Amino acid sequence: MITRHVYIVDDDDGLRQSVEVLLDVAGGFITSSFASGEAFLDAAPRAEGGCVLLDLNMPGLNGLEVLRRLQTMDGRFETILLTGQGDIGVAVEAMKSGAIDFIEKPYDNRLLLNALENGFARIEDREKEVSAIQLARENIEKLTPRERDVLLGLIDGKANKIIAYELDISPRTVEIYRANLMDKLGVRSVAEAVRIAFASGLVPVFPE
Structure with missing residues (x-):
């Protein structure tokens, strides 16, 4: 209150x-x-x-x-x-x-x-x-640069194989990054991770 x-x-x-x-x-x-x-x-x-x-x-x-x-x-x-x-x-x-x-x-x-x-x-x-936005930003800050790259790929709707190809890593490594980022964000689905990414401002709502 x-x-x-x-x-x-x-x-x-x-x-x-x-x-x-x-x-x-x-x-x-x-x-x-x-x-x-x-x-x-x-x-x-x-x-x-x-x-x-x-x-x-x-x-x-x-x-x-x-x-x-x-x-x-x-x-x-x-x-x-x-x-x-x-x-x-x-x-x-x-x-x-x-x-x-x-x-x-x-x-x-x-x-x-x-x-x-x-x-x-x-x-x-x-x-x-405001508190929700701050929490989302703090959670995104926990991610490594590679985990952020994988998250951005998931947001774009790309399959693990496509993300792996674009980042020049193996699909298995993408799966590891994906599991890690979801654990750090405290979510169980890609949809929840996407919501946090937008709330934090990682992905602009109105891209330039």
């Missing part, structure tokens, strides 16, 4: 406090509050990833401007816009700028908690994907 950091960015002191109380009662969240978009953006580069509850209408930078600046960062945040306008056009613009949801004020507790659940689910899926 990831640590659930929630950043409340709103110039309304009462709203920030009410959200903090709600999340404290719900449990499992670590909250940080900011009275302006500028204050949050100053802290964001050093902050842990998490969900941002972002007010649309604030003095200085408004919610959409803050959202657009967040999109230029490293993707650690999922943003939910808080708006009191009930303006669908603003909501659409927010979604285009990277918000995952919008909630009208005064907010409904259930809707806000559901939006946060969705946001953290997205973060968790992204972190799992």
